[in-house]
Amino acid sequence: MSARRLSFALAAALLAGGLIYFWSPGPRSVRTGPVKPDKDRHQAPDFALKDVNGQTVRLSDYRGKVVLLDFWATWCSPCQIEIPWFMDLERRNKDKGFAVLGVSMDDDGWESVKPFLSQLGVNYRVVIGDSETAQLYGGVDALPTTFLIDRDGKIAAVHVGLADRRDFEDGVEKLLQSPAPAADSRAALAAVTLRSD
Amino acid sequence: MGQPQQVAGRRNAAVQAKIPVAVRPGFHVNSNTPTEEYLIPLKLTWTAAGALESGSVTYPKPSMEKYEFAEKPLSVFTGDFELVANFKVAANAPAGPGAAVGKLHYQACNDRACFPPKTVEVTIPYRVQ
Numbered sequence A: 001m002s003a004r005r006l007s008f009a010l011a012a013a014l015l016a017g018g019l020i021y022f023w024s025p026g027p028r029s030v031r032t033g034p035v036k037p038d039k040d041r042h043q044a045p046d047f048a049l050k051d052v053n054g055q056t057v058r059l060s061d062y063r064g065k066v067v068l069l070d071f072w073a074t075w076c077s078p079c080q081i082e083i084p085w086f087m088d089l090e091r092r093n094k095d096k097g098f099a100v101l102g103v104s105m106d107d108d109g110w111e112s113v114k115p116f117l118s119q120l121g122v123n124y125r126v127v128i129g130d131s132e133t134a135q136l137y138g139g140v141d142a143l144p145t146t147f148l149i150d151r152d153g154k155i156a157a158v159h160v161g162l163a164d165r166r167d168f169e170d171g172v173e174k175l176l177q178s179p180a181p182a183a184d185s186r187a188a189l190a191a192v193t194l195r196s197d
Numbered sequence B: 001m002g003q004p005q006q007v008a009g010r011r012n013a014a015v016q017a018k019i020p021v022a023v024r025p026g027f028h029v030n031s032n033t034p035t036e037e038y039l040i041p042l043k044l045t046w047t048a049a050g051a052l053e054s055g056s057v058t059y060p061k062p063s064m065e066k067y068e069f070a071e072k073p074l075s076v077f078t079g080d081f082e083l084v085a086n087f088k089v090a091a092n093a094p095a096g097p098g099a100a101v102g103k104l105h106y107q108a109c110n111d112r113a114c115f116p117p118k119t120v121e122v123t124i125p126y127r128v129q
Helices: A003-016 A077-096 A110-120 A131-136 A165-177 A181-196
Strands: A048-050 A056-058 A066-072 A098-104 A125-128 A145-149 A154-160 B007-009 B014-022 B028-030 B043-048 B052-058 B063-065 B074-077 B080-089 B096-106 B118-128
Touching (some): A048 A125, A110 A125, A145 A165, A154 A165, B007 B014, B014 B118
Parallel strands (some): A066 A098, A098 A125, B007 B118
Antiparallel strands (some): A145 A154, B014 B080, B043 B096, B096 B118
C-alpha cells in the first residue's frame, strides 16, 4: 500500500469513527503535494456551456474565485464517490471565493443528469460538456478528471481518476489562501481613476 | 475483440457464433446485467444479419467484484470471455457466403476511473449450405 493510499485509509478509518476532528491538536497542516507552483500553472481554457436552467456558464465568469472543475458522468461509479466531497467543499467554502463547477459528459445530457442531480441534492452548478470542451482539457478520457483552478484562472492541480478527499481539501485550502489579484487590480484601477479625475 | 469464426448451416438450421472478447488486465466492463441501474451494460445487437435470423445472445456468467469506488460488489466481466450469438438460417436464404453485422456496446473502468461507453462493430462471416 502506498503512503498516499495508507494515509487515505487511515483518514477514512478515523472519519468512520468520528474521531479525526476531536483528535486534532490544532489547525491541521495543509499538504501541498498536488498543487503546482505558480510558475508551472497554465491558463485554464475558457468555455461556454449551458446549465440546467439553460443559462450560459463561462469559466471566465469565475475569474477571481478558486474553482474545482469536475468532469464526470452519471455512469461513472468513482465520480459518485467524489460528488458528496465536492458538495461539502462547496457548502464550506462558497462564501470564501470558491465554487465547484461540474461538467457532465453524459451523451444523453439532462435526460440522465437532471434526475441524478435531484436525487443527490447536488448544491453546485453543473453544465453539460461535449467533446470540444473535453479536447480543450486534453481529451478527458478517464472520469472523473478534476482540475483545481486558482483565482487567476490557471490550472493549479489535476486529478485523473478517484483521488484522495484530502488532496482536494488541501488544494482548495491552499489556493484560497492566495489573495485575489483580480480584485486587487480592480481596486488599484479605481484608485488611479479617482486620481485622474 | 477477436475475429469470430465463420458459421455454416443449411436453411432453417440453428447456428451459433462464438465471439471472443478480451478485457485488458486491470480493467473490467459492466456485465449484461449490472447491479446498478445507472451502469451501462455490455450489449450485443445485430444491425444487419443478412440471411441469418438473429436470436438470443448468451453472455457468460459475470463475476461479482468489489472495488474501492463502490459500496457493493459489481457484476462485471474481466479477462477473456466469449459471447455466443444464436441464429437461425432463413428459410429462403440463398446458398453461399454472407456476413452478419452487429454492434457490441460496452463501458469499461479500472479500479480508479471509468471510460466513456464505446461501440465496436462485430462481423460474423457465414455460409449457407
